[in-house]
Amino acid sequence: MKIIKYLLILLAIILVAGLSFSGFIQIRGVPTYEIEQLDYTVESTPDKLIRGEKLVSMLCKNCHYNQETNAFTGKHLSDIPTEFGKIYSQNITQDETYGIGNYTDGELLYLLRTGIKKNGQYTPPYMSKLPHMSDEDIESIIAFIRSDDPMVAAASIPSQPCEPSFLVKFLCFVAFKPLKFPESSISPPDSSNKVELGKYLVYNLECYACHSADFKTLNQMQPELSEGFLGGGNKPLDLEGNVLLTQNLTPDKETGIGNWTEQQFVRAVKYGLKEGEHALRYPMMPYVQLTDHEAQSIFSYLQTVPPIKNDVMRSGL
Template identity: 30%
Template sequence: MRSDYLGFSCLLSAVILQATAVLAADDDVLKRGAYLMNGPVACGNCHTPVGPNGPDLSKELAGGTPFDFPEFMAFSANITPDPETGIGSWSDDQIARAIREGIRPDGTVIGPPMPIEFYRHLSDDDLKAIVAYLRHLAVVKNEVPRSTFNIPLPPNYGPPIVSQGSPSPDDKIAYGGYLVAISHCLECHTPRGSDGHLDMKRAGAGGNSFPGPWGVSVSRNITPDLEDGIGSWSDDEIKAAITTGVRKDGTHLMPPMAFGYYANITGGDLDAIVAYLRTLPPQKTTN
């Protein structure tokens, strides 16, 4: 099973690069959207249906992936332009609000594992680019089951966002923090508290279990702790784990780590991500 997923990640990278080149030929906004969606933001890692041999690219972003946790039984939404089972009837502003604020057009709140707390950092320009990419997807009709939650959902994730910028890439650590946020790294790598919500006091400490067709994987500690985290890893070793799924010791990471998508992150963006991870407070893994 593991080798099937590793082989798929190589195929996915090739398909994504080809699709990006075609989609982005004459449109800088769409080019940025393709990069974000098929690189750092990696929406397909959750929203593309997964089978025993990996994601089904014929149903890109058609949803239905289950997330079975004690706190919730969630299914990823169909975010293709299908007007009945997807988001084809939503306006651009409604799509943008759902992504960045977690509010659907009918006013209901989107629950976890959709990482709204992190997507609130998306800049106006990047959000526009993502919406443009979603508009260019193939329509896929796929009715997705309703998610159920054993934890209370907030009425909202914060006040409405009027406008949002992003740090300059010249500020490597600040821009790296932006990339880590929109890549929602800490959504998986941060333990959840007794209330079912992320314990940000232990950001990056890992220890969450993720069942799936691959078996059960556990998110690792990505803080600079020298024993439990990645403090003893070189920059190149961290980048290899992110983009190829190969750890420092040569063993392979398991899904849902999105290395098939992260392989498309540019060298400069990877440098910024690593620089930011180095600034996280060291944590011990207790889960």
């Protein structure tokens, strides 16, 4: 009988510990961190603005652009899986109260590299981080979002705070951590080397994030260590909240793109078009901003990744 009593006491202790741990996570929420003040300012040039606009259109617009205001005032992100909570992108226009007018260039750089906001709070994986982007490209992004372009001109429209789920808070406690600020400068890829340029684009445009096995097992610092790297099968949502499986982009001949021609690939990536087939659907956005050389480079790089046999059925067709 004694043993049962001890077992019951042990169970009670475990239960209380478990409950207080989850209470702690719930109250603590998404963790905050110390931010490093950087001595950093971006000189805007016409070339940087053009480059920045191109990168922002491919990397930020989808989430931060609001159709009703025709500007980057943020919105509810209906395609974020509900297991992550109710997530709103923020107003990133130049407005000092509701936007990011009060961020310094250094604070923006720090956020984009590490995921830590001006107020110290970490942004969970539903906000992009750019650990592999060259210093030049990240400067161009900052120059553009600080410009007087109508997309980012001050708009005093409050954005809704995110309501991350318990799962997100828990994962931020045990797994999702801020990324390390790079110790040295990151140079741009050699654009005459197609494989190198292609790899740069696959990492920075986050093709691998959607096209690997699962958002939860991505390795952002070393993308090629992500589970099922580029083998497809991840489950992003469309705008109605339906799962749309991602396709296998490895060079496997039966289940990947091993039998595709470069031309077929460029057409699919830039315009969402496939010969005799349904157009590619959201969230696979046509990358019209890519030059043919860039899209061809992605193809060249994809030919070099280890093939994975994973027959992903196209959803709902």
